[in-house]
Amino acid sequence: MKRKITIALAGNPNAGKTTAFNAITGARQHIANYPGVTVEKKYGMVHHRDFDIEVVDLPGTYSLTAYSLEEIVARNFIVDERPGLVVDIVDASNLDRNLYLAVQLKELGVPLLLALNMMDVAESRGIAIDVKALSEQFGLPVVPMVARSNRGIKELLDKVVEVAQEDPEWRMAPISYGMDIDRALDEISGIIEKSSVFDPKYPTRWRALKCLEGDSQITGLLKRDPALGKEIEARCETLYRHMMNTVEEEPEGVIADHRYGYITAITKQVVKRKIESRLNVSDKMDKVLTNRALGPALMIAILYGLYAFTFWASEVPISWFETFFDVLKEGVTSILPEGLLRSLIVSGVIDGVGGVLGFVPLIMLMFFCIALMEDSGYMARVAYMLDRVLRWFGLHGNSVMSLVISGGISGGCAVPGVMATRVLKDPKERITTLLVIPFMNCGAKLPVYAMLIAAFFAKDRARMMFLLTLLSWGFALFAAKLIRSTLLRGPKTPFVMELPPYRAPTLKGLLIHTWERTWEYIKKAGTIILAFSVVLWTMMTFPGLSPEKRAAFEQDRREARQAFLASPRVDGVIQGAAQLTALNRMYLTLRQEKDIQTAGAGEGHLARVAEAALHLEETEPGGEVLKPHEAVAIRYLEFRNRMNQIEGQEQQAALKGTIAGRMGQWLEIITSPLGFEYRTNIALVGGFAAKEVVVSTLGTAYSLGASDGEETGSISQRLQQDPDWNPLQAFTLIIFTMLYVPCIATVICIRRESSWRWALFSIGFNLMVAYGVSLVIRQGGMLLGLGD
Amino acid sequence: MKKLVLMREMLKNQEGTIKRVSATGEMGRRIREMGLVPNTHIQIQGRAPLKDPVAVKVRDFVLTLRNDEASRIYVEVDPSETAQDQGA
Numbered sequence: 001m002k003r004k005i006t007i008a009l010a011g012n013p014n015a016g017k018t019t020a021f022n023a024i025t026g027a028r029q030h031i032a033n034y035p036g037v038t039v040e041k042k043y044g045m046v047h048h049r050d051f052d053i054e055v056v057d058l059p060g061t062y063s064l065t066a067y068s069l070e071e072i073v074a075r076n077f078i079v080d081e082r083p084g085l086v087v088d089i090v091d092a093s094n095l096d097r098n099l100y101l102a103v104q105l106k107e108l109g110v111p112l113l114l115a116l117n118m119m120d121v122a123e124s125r126g127i128a129i130d131v132k133a134l135s136e137q138f139g140l141p142v143v144p145m146v147a148r149s150n151r152g153i154k155e156l157l158d159k160v161v162e163v164a165q166e167d168p169e170w171r172m173a174p175i176s177y178g179m180d181i182d183r184a185l186d187e188i189s190g191i192i193e194k195s196s197v198f199d200p201k202y203p204t205r206w207r208a209l210k211c212l213e214g215d216s217q218i219t220g221l222l223k224r225d226p227a228l229g230k231e232i233e234a235r236c237e238t239l240y241r242h243m244m245n246t247v248e249e250e251p252e253g254v255i256a257d258h259r260y261g262y263i264t265a266i267t268k269q270v271v272k273r274k275i276e277s278r279l280n281v282s283d284k285m286d287k288v289l290t291n292r293a294l295g296p297a298l299m300i301a302i303l304y305g306l307y308a309f310t311f312w313a314s315e316v317p318i319s320w321f322e323t324f325f326d327v328l329k330e331g332v333t334s335i336l337p338e339g340l341l342r343s344l345i346v347s348g349v350i351d352g353v354g355g356v357l358g359f360v361p362l363i364m365l366m367f368f369c370i371a372l373m374e375d376s377g378y379m380a381r382v383a384y385m386l387d388r389v390l391r392w393f394g395l396h397g398n399s400v401m402s403l404v405i406s407g408g409i410s411g412g413c414a415v416p417g418v419m420a421t422r423v424l425k426d427p428k429e430r431i432t433t434l435l436v437i438p439f440m441n442c443g444a445k446l447p448v449y450a451m452l453i454a455a456f457f458a459k460d461r462a463r464m465m466f467l468l469t470l471l472s473w474g475f476a477l478f479a480a481k482l483i484r485s486t487l488l489r490g491p492k493t494p495f496v497m498e499l500p501p502y503r504a505p506t507l508k509g510l511l512i513h514t515w516e517r518t519w520e521y522i523k524k525a526g527t528i529i530l531a532f533s534v535v536l537w538t539m540m541t542f543p544g545l546s547p548e549k550r551a552a553f554e555q556d557r558r559e560a561r562q563a564f565l566a567s568p569r570v571d572g573v574i575q576g577a578a579q580l581t582a583l584n585r586m587y588l589t590l591r592q593e594k595d596i597q598t599a600g601a602g603e604g605h606l607a608r609v610a611e612a613a614l615h616l617e618e619t620e621p622g623g624e625v626l627k628p629h630e631a632v633a634i635r636y637l638e639f640r641n642r643m644n645q646i647e648g649q650e651q652q653a654a655l656k657g658t659i660a661g662r663m664g665q666w667l668e669i670i671t672s673p674l675g676f677e678y679r680t681n682i683a684l685v686g687g688f689a690a691k692e693v694v695v696s697t698l699g700t701a702y703s704l705g706a707s708d709g710e711e712t713g714s715i716s717q718r719l720q721q722d723p724d725w726n727p728l729q730a731f732t733l734i735i736f737t738m739l740y741v742p743c744i745a746t747v748i749c750i751r752r753e754s755s756w757r758w759a760l761f762s763i764g765f766n767l768m769v770a771y772g773v774s775l776v777i778r779q780g781g782m783l784l785g786l787g788d
Numbered sequence: 789m790k791k792l793v794l795m796r797e798m799l800k801n802q803e804g805t806i807k808r809v810s811a812t813g814e815m816g817r818r819i820r821e822m823g824l825v826p827n828t829h830i831q832i833q834g835r836a837p838l839k840d841p842v843a844v845k846v847r848d849f850v851l852t853l854r855n856d857e858a859s860r861i862y863v864e865v866d867p868s869e870t871a872q873d874q875g876a
Contacts, residue, residue: 062821065821067814093848094847096823100821250812252812252817253809253820257820260828283833283850286833286843286850290836380852387840387841388838493814494814494815494854495841496819496822497852500849501849
């Protein structure tokens with residue numbers, strides 16, 4: 001009969017816990033969140049001998065206190081779920097510090113097994129560990145292994161099964177913390193045992209120990225019995241004063257010192273150092289990579305390199321995605337009749353979701369680069385080098401990656417940027433980073449900039465882009481400073497960070513990392529973004545034009561057609577609506593052929609007219625054969641222009657009447673000081689779905705009709721000619737777009753990483769900043785006379 | 789008894805033994821759990837480009853801490869190393 005056991009993997013960050021978890025469970029992994037918190041819970045299954053072993057990956061921690069969410073989560077899991085065995089993954093090349101967690105697990109009394117990972121690294125550094133002696137001294141089973149190369153995994157599982165068969169009990173192993181503390185522990189244990197809130201779930205002496213350490217979670221539990229709480233508090237207070245008077249240290253500190261004393265006593269006996277190697281490879285690399293002068297230069301080069309690589313490598317796959325969605329759209333268009341359903345599927349669903357999914361290759365590569373930086377250990381160096389700068393703005397060294405990913409070098413994406421804030425432990429620093437991320441110049445804002453720059457700053461293209469990059473950093477950092485000195489005031493969190501040794505990442509680890517995060521992004525596109533896309537489509541479609549207005553446009557079209565057919569020289573050549581339709585079809589088919597010279601429309605005078613029209617449009621000589629048809633062709637082109645114009649007017653009128661259109665007009669009250677009229681407002685409302693929508697919506701709003709040819713170019717020209725538009729207006733819109741609101745995908749992510757409250761706040765906060773800054777630019781510019 | 793210096797004031801490559809950690813609360817815990825406790829041998833590995841944080845080799849790994857934290861740690865500097873540094 002198969003037996004099922006649950007084991008929990010504990011261990012320090014950088015001890016190779018994730019690698020060990022991957023090695024044990026392979027691809028059979030699941031991710032969930034621990035109830036009520038954003039800490040990820042990974043679990044997997046493995047069959048070994050006659051056992052089904054469920055493996056739960058606890059968050060990586062250095063300790064088991066109540067100071068950080070991860071530690072509370074790890075501790076609660078062990079106490080509440082009572083796994084059959086805890087496997088502590090210990091970095092053998094860094095034994096002392098890694099054993100600190102092991103000692104605390106021992107204090108808790110849970111059945112424990114030490115897995116000595118990275119034995120190869122330890123060996124290469126001349127550290128020899130007597131495994132048997134360690135096991136005897138520590139009173140625990142110890143298994144050596146190298147998780148990276150799967151060495152010792154089988155032996156580990158053998159041992160797990162062996163220990164599980166003995167059904168070990170929870171047994172607290174008392175360690176001495178010095179006479180004063182030991183005595184206090186005995187007394188408090190006695191008090192707790194007598195009490196009504198005695199809970200066998202927690203070992204008594206462990207609870208007493210936590211009281212002395214001032215552990216908020218445990219003292220909170222004991223205070224449910226007020227008399228007991230007071231009694232214990234008094235005893236702790238006496239000890240505290242006594243310790244401060246004698247050794248001038250808090251009990252908490254003395255306890256930690258004794259834990260390390262206990263560890264050092266053991267490791268002195270079981271660890272032999274063959275060579276006293278002062279500098280290992282990693283230290284030597286740091287001499288260059290974190291060098292005062294070279295370090296920052298190399299950092300910029302590396303970040304830029306990864307960035308350039310991401311964009312270069314994702315270009316082709318992105319075009320595949322685009323083609324895929326284009327084909328899908330064509331397919332749907334050819335199957336479904338024209339109407340609302342088709343519009344919903346094509347413009348609402350495929351454009352909306354496709355716009356987000358189209359970025360998957362880019363996002364995936366970016367996640368890959370992040371994983372590369374994390375797993376190699378370089379990320380910690382970046383945080384180390386930049387901490388001083390970011391601290392001034394109330395951020396943390398680790399905030400920098402989020403900002404860079406979100407568009408720090410122009411053209412990132414805020415979604416992976418938001419997810420990258422998970423490395424920040426302090427909630428205030430993390431939320432501040434979340435709130436300023438949307439200010440960076442993500443890839444979707446670039447088309448908007450490109451269009452406006454082409455129209456008004458064509459000569460200074462490069463300089464403008466550079467200026468915009470600087471501005472986005474400036475806004476983000478100063479907004480962070482503002483938030484940290486008002487809303488999220490608070491002391492800087494201590495910065496005590498390990499610089500893990502450089503390691504070559506494993507491909508398996510990188511791929512698992514990358515895929516997990518990408519999948520999260522895809523899931524979002526498939527669910528909530530789909531819903532929002534449909535909502536936005538509805539807002540920009542309903543209510544449509546009234547039948548009377550539609551009829552009026554239809555009438556315009558009929559008149560234009562009749563006028564064309566009746567015009568001199570045409571009336572004899574093109575007879576009736578049927579021939580006109582045929583001519584249209586020929587002309588469009590011909591236009592789709594790239595090379596006019598080789599494309600032939602066939603025989604007959606209609607074909608000649610179509611051909612001549614195309615030659616005229618492309619201003620290429622058509623040759624003698626086409627000469628006689630040119631006059632008709634000119635008329636035909638004029639007619640096509642007129643029809644496009646009507647189409648554009650109809651779309652514009654339709655958009656103006658929709659919910660979004662009405663909102664746009666209503667918003668003019670607020671936006672007129674910025675110089676935005678309703679068409680810009682509609683575009684900005686649409687940009688909430690994704691910033692690039694601003695460009696296409698402006699196109700529709702400025703009645704470009706069924707937009708022939710290059711869209712961006714034509715909108716640029718259009719705005720350039722519009723009397724309401726000038727460089728100041730364009731610049732105001734650029735800055736507003738940079739700041740105004742995170743896109744839906746980002747808002748959803750911010751919610752996931754914090755709460756709805758902060759997600760909504762980020763919308764409001766961004767809007768306020770955008771409005772304020774744009775107002776200053778616009779009004780200041782007007783005063784300086786730039787608005788003419 | 790030898791003179792104690794703050795870790796913050798130590799020079800690059802200087803070595804010494806921690807004698808006292810005066811940080812309390814969360815900062816004290818974080819410093820101690822990383823193994824910076826009395827009688828631990830340390831060596832200053834270097835400083836970030838803006839001179840803060842400082843990187844310290846402790847036990848078998850490299851730890852970085854800000855000057856704020858390093859000001860709470862009292863170290864007895866190894867005599868030979870001091871001589872060497874002054875000579876350099």
